[in-house]
Amino acid sequence: MAISDFDLVFFGGSGDLAMRKLLPAMYARDVAHDLPASARIICVGREDLSQEAFLHMIETNSKPHIKENVDEGAWRDFLARITWVQLDAGNPASYGALADALRPDTGMSRSTDTGLTRVYYLATPPALFARICDNLAKAGLVTPASRVVLEKPLGRDLESAKQINADVGRVFAESQIYRIDHYLGKETVQNLLALRFGNILFEPLWRREWISDVQITIAEKLGVGNRLGYYDTSGALRDMLQNHLLQLLCIVAMEPPASISPDAVRDAKLQVLRSLKRFTPTTLSQNIVRGQYRAGYIDGQQVPGYREEPNAPQHSKTETFVAMKAEIDTWRWAGVPFYLRTGKRMADRLAEIVVRFKQIPHSIFNQPTSSFQPNSLVIRLQPDEGLSMNLMAKTPGDSMRLKQAELELDFREQFKSPRMEAYERLLLDVLRGQLTLFMRGDELEAAWEWVEPILDHWEQDDTTPAPYSSGTWGPAAASALIGRDGLQWREEALPED
Incomplete structure (x- = not known):
């Protein structure tokens, strides 16, 4: 199933999970020609980094986790998809910078904002889930075509799991929520x-x-x-x-x-x-x-x-x-x-x-x-x-x-045949809108x-x-x-x- 054009936003984009698993997974799928030419990856975090400094961080901290030999030309093309945005997840005013980064590049042929697949991957502590979702909505960055991916831990007990479901559910419909379990x-x-x-x-x-x-x-x-x-x-x-x-x-x-x-x-x-x-x-x-x-x-x-x-x-x-x-x-x-x-x-x-x-x-x-x-x-x-x-x-x-x-x-x-890592397959499923391998809210609570x-x-x-x-x-x-x-x-x- 082909993947339509998308923007993939990694909250916690400079963190360990993004560097070890998420970015290498997206590079592997890019090399396999699964990604549309105009698809973009936006990494956000609190660090005050220039675009050049962040790409150097990927070179140092993410590239070594790619298992196959890296084709330098393909690697440069992959890095060209990536944008770094400094953002305080709890501050609504910070989301203006993310909105600016998500605007289409001049001359780029893309879907309209309401039809473009926009995925927000929350590789953050769960205490930030509610604030991120609320601030995305306030900034007008959530549409019916948007999706959100939630990394564990999804609560520490039944009450907190219900609260996460309720907080995220205020902004995203259940069909837009991807609770990921890499196994x-x-x-x-x-x-x-x-x-x-x-x-x-x-x-x-x-x-x-x-x-x-x-x-x-x-x-x-x-x-x-x-x-x-x-x-x-x-x-x-x-x-x-x-x-x-x-x-x-x-x-x-x-x-x-x-x-x-x-x-x-x-x-x-x-x-x-x-x-x-x-x-x-x-x-x-x-x-x-x-x-x-x-x-x-x-x-x-x-x-x-x-x-x-x-x-x-x-x-x-x-x-x-x-x-x-x-x-x-x-x-x-x-x-x-x-x-x-x-x-x-x-x-x-x-x-x-x-x-x-x-x-x-x-x-x-x-x-x-x-x-x-x-x-x-x-x-x-x-x-x-x-x-x-x-x-x-x-x-x-x-x-x-x-x-x-x-x-x-x-x-x-x-x-x-070439093997896909778990995060490669699951990220592809998110981008394709396939929910079968992701937990539903009532599963989590049960x-x-x-x-x-x-x-x-x-x-x-x-x-x-x-x-x-x-x-x-x-x-x-x-x-x-x-x-x-x-x-x-x-x-x-x-x-x-």
């Missing part, structure tokens, strides 16, 4: 939709009668780094589980939507969120583990514990790890545990979904049933995107001995409604998160959590060579 832009997540709803093979098996459990893991080797100021008031539950992991759970568990249209898909995801079994104080204590990393080793290098990070509170109770057992009260999933896990300073950088099927009922071979590894489907999101199916197969030789084997689908090898009792319980709980050494897979209690059901996390269950 939904990953190729593998969309291939999960293709796997489920483009093949007849899995649908009869995608239910409680055949699936033992589902595991969703997002693990990072990195610590909090320079995000401690944000992270210590957020923690792993708000930062990762409430959004990324719950969105992945919804795609695994949702009923087949009537179509791939935005509201059909988002209605199906919303139904999953509303069907998640609510925690009581008792089940919460039994089914959720929170941890905090201590000093240890990552790739052979010693790293400090969370409380030894620069400026970290010495008695911080902020969780850097969460593992939980969730259940969905529907006919399809009743009784199937969903294990969600995320953490920092873990043994590997990994994001994957594991759908594990039930054990065979009886072995006809000279092996006990317990020696058979259950079949499993593994959807890898990072570091290498792909799918694998684990099956039992006969080993070579004259004995009928079975061992686990793996059927592998590597997207890069299979399709031999996710917070389910998570909030956990936060409330932790606020009143005097216990500290369980410690775990950096470079491990988290607290021992996380293994015990899944072990009580006679199961193991995938890395613990892998057969030894």
Whole structure:
């Protein structure tokens, strides 16, 4: 689908996200000839920078994050699209400079102001969302063709999420609001939709009668780094589980939507969120583990514990790890545990979904049933995107001995086509007006409604998160959590060579 002419405005245009992800993504799409010749990118921020100084900043801070070799001619053409505007987001008077920058260049053939696609990407703290939207409206910069993209965190609880929805909703209609979750832009997540709803093979098996459990893991080797100021008031539950992991759970568990249209898909995801079994104080204590990393080793290098990070509170109770057992009260999933896990300073950088099927009922071979590894489907999101199916197969030789084997689908090898990063795909969807991979307001509120009792319980709980050494897979209690059901996390269950 072709992209019509646009102006893309990055609030927080000199910030880390813009430099590392957003501008490299737009350069990649420019090189791929996805952008109209007259499309413009306006970066705004508080810094008093000249146009030349800002372009030098991009050269220094953004260009190194482009993965492919940079064509210098294409790079100069890309930089020619970019304009820097100094702007105080909270000051209505500042928006005159943005209005001036958005006026068409003399001689440029463009759509009228009311018909031109104008996207405002708010890569700012959420406390600025309301003021930016209100000031854009006061400056006459919002039209029916305008769109706004909201970066996380989208609130820190249900009340603040509702307030964000209300504040932005005063200016933009729901159909103009793009709440972004970059995990939904990953190729593998969309291939999960293709796997489920483009093949007849899995649908009869995608239910409680055949699936033992589902595991969703997002693990990072990195610590909090320079995000401690944000992270210590957020923690792993708000930062990762409430959004990324719950969105992945919804795609695994949702009923087949009537179509791939935005509201059909988002209605199906919303139904999953509303069907998640609510925690009581008792089940919460039994089914959720929170941890905090201590000093240890990552790739052979010693790293400090969370409380030894620069400026970290010495008695911080902020969780850097969460593992939980969730259940969905529907006919399809009743009784199937969903294990969600995320953490920092873990043994590997990994994001994957594991759908594990039930054990065979009886072995006809000279092996006990317990020696058979259950079949499993593994959807890898990072570091290498792909799918694998684990099956039992006969080993070579004259004995009928079975061992686990793996059927592998590597997207890069299979399709031999250039890969798009998540932000590339999602930015293209915004520019094309495709809302399917973006959260709707009621989805956001439903996710917070389910998570909030956990936060409330932790606020009143005097216990500290369980410690775990950096470079491990988290607290021992996380293994015990899944072990009580006679199961193991995938890395613990892998057969030894």
